[in-house]
Structures are given as structure tokens and as C-alpha cells.
Amino acid sequence: MTESTTCVVCDRTAETRTCVSCQARLRGLLAQIPEQYVFLAMSRQREQRGGDGRSSTRLHAPLPGRLDTLNLVGPYARQSVTDAEDQIGEAPVLAVLETWCQVVTEERRLTPVRTHVSTLTNRLLTHLGWICDQVWVVDFELELRELMRAVKAITRTDPRRVPLPVPCPSCEMLTLVREDHSGWAAECVLCSSVKLDERDYQQLVREAYQAVSKPQEA
Structure with missing residues (x-):
């Protein structure tokens, strides 16, 4: 008979480290990422705000798009950031996915996959059962949830x-x-x-x- 334990993510009773509900939710979050990334890329245009038509003096050239969107779309630095002030805004989507894929790849001794949203997402989906049995699944769930919260705040898709x-x-x-x-x-x-x-x-x-x-x- 399988002993009941507590899900490390939601504290519900479960037979494994992560309950069925949380596993399904993680699968759902991962499944959304490729499509949401497309919507995100389409949301780079700066929002138009009302004005009186008069020009104003700028000290710096305007960014080519929305700062929050550009942060998430990337590109990003592959080296570790040693100065916290260098990191502004949310971590890019590719950075989050690649970081967790590297963990899976190294711990499971797999062949690395190319840095592409769909490829990275598929790697995580393929090994989600194993991921959900790891001690760091709490951090994994939190980062994915926060990432999708930031993305959907821009794409406005629920x-x-x-x-x-x-x-x-x-x-x-x-x-x-x-x-x-x-x-x-x-x-x-x-x-x-x-x-x-x-x-x-x-x-x-x-x-x-x-x-x-x-x-x-x-």
C-alpha cells in the first residue's frame, strides 16, 4: 500500500512528492509557453498614449519597444550576473527555460538541445514526471508561475x-x-x-x- 505524504508545492495530501493537480498545472504552464512567446513577441510595440501633439526634448533615444516585453523576449547574457544592478525587470523566457533544461540535461546525462522556446519546452515536458519528483520542484514551479504571470500581464491572454x-x-x-x-x-x-x-x-x-x-x- 502506498503511503500518503504531502505535496511539496501545495501541501495537499499526495502519494508522491508532487500531487496530481500540481503536475497537471505544471504541464499546462509549460504547454502554454510557445504560444504565449509568440503573443509576447507581437506585443513589443510601444503602447500609444494620448498627448497634446507637442514634441518634447529627450535626453536619450527611445527604446525600440516596450521595456517589459523586451526584457522577457531577450536576448540575455549567458554568463552569470555578478552585480544585482545589472538585472532589470523579469528574467527572459529563454533564460528561465534554458536554466532548467541545463539542470535536467546534466542530472539525467542527456544530450543538450538547441536554445529554442519549443525545443526547451518539449525537453521539460518530456521529463516533467522526473522533475516533479525532485527536491527543487518547488523552485521550478514558482519560477514558471511567476514567468507566466509576467508574460500574461503583457499579452493579456488568459x-x-x-x-x-x-x-x-x-x-x-x-x-x-x-x-x-x-x-x-x-x-x-x-x-x-x-x-x-x-x-x-x-x-x-x-x-x-x-x-x-x-x-x-x-
Whole structure:
């Protein structure tokens, strides 16, 4: 019998170092990165603000785009930053991904992959099960979550949450939703433990249909 422990990320009861919910959330975060990076690159244009049309004297030439976006898109220094004042704003997306890929590559003795958003993301997704069993998964989760928070603050894109037409098998209320990139076919917004994969959700749909189609007794 597998002993229960506590998830190091969310403190919920789990059978492994990282619970199923957190593993699914990490997979969802990683799955979003390539598309979000494209949106980020498209958001480099400086925002236009209203003005009175008069010109003003600049001491420095304007940046070619939004500073927060340029920080995240890169390029970035491959050498370690020894002076904290050299780091301004959020760490670039590629820097975060490559740093964690290097950890995976070195500890698992893998062949390095090229520095490309999709390639780095695929490496992390491929070894996510192993990552979730490492002591540093807490730092990994925090960096990914903060990275996506910064990216989405610019791209202004959030996962869609679509209500589903069948009741939750636990609370029996119409509170099931499907959220983009969550890794689940259905989740209950009230019952944190109700997370269904596609097979379980389709079974629930069939049972709900049979219940509705069953002739009512006189």
C-alpha cells in the first residue's frame, strides 16, 4: 500500500512528492509557453498614449519597444550576473527555460538541445514526471508561475474556462468546467479533488445521458 505524504508545492495530501493537480498545472504552464512567446513577441510595440501633439526634448533615444516585453523576449547574457544592478525587470523566457533544461540535461546525462522556446519546452515536458519528483520542484514551479504571470500581464491572454453541461459527480451541481491548458477534460470549481481526464469525463456524460433518457416510472 502506498503511503500518503504531502505535496511539496501545495501541501495537499499526495502519494508522491508532487500531487496530481500540481503536475497537471505544471504541464499546462509549460504547454502554454510557445504560444504565449509568440503573443509576447507581437506585443513589443510601444503602447500609444494620448498627448497634446507637442514634441518634447529627450535626453536619450527611445527604446525600440516596450521595456517589459523586451526584457522577457531577450536576448540575455549567458554568463552569470555578478552585480544585482545589472538585472532589470523579469528574467527572459529563454533564460528561465534554458536554466532548467541545463539542470535536467546534466542530472539525467542527456544530450543538450538547441536554445529554442519549443525545443526547451518539449525537453521539460518530456521529463516533467522526473522533475516533479525532485527536491527543487518547488523552485521550478514558482519560477514558471511567476514567468507566466509576467508574460500574461503583457499579452493579456488568459485560459478560457468553458462551463460543461453535466453535474459534478461529487457535489452534483453544474460546476464542471474545462479550462485551456489545465491538462484535465473537466474540473469542478467547488470540489478541488474532482479532476477528470477525457475518458472519465466521457463516461460521466454517458451516465448523465442514460439517466435523462431512462423512462420515468409511473
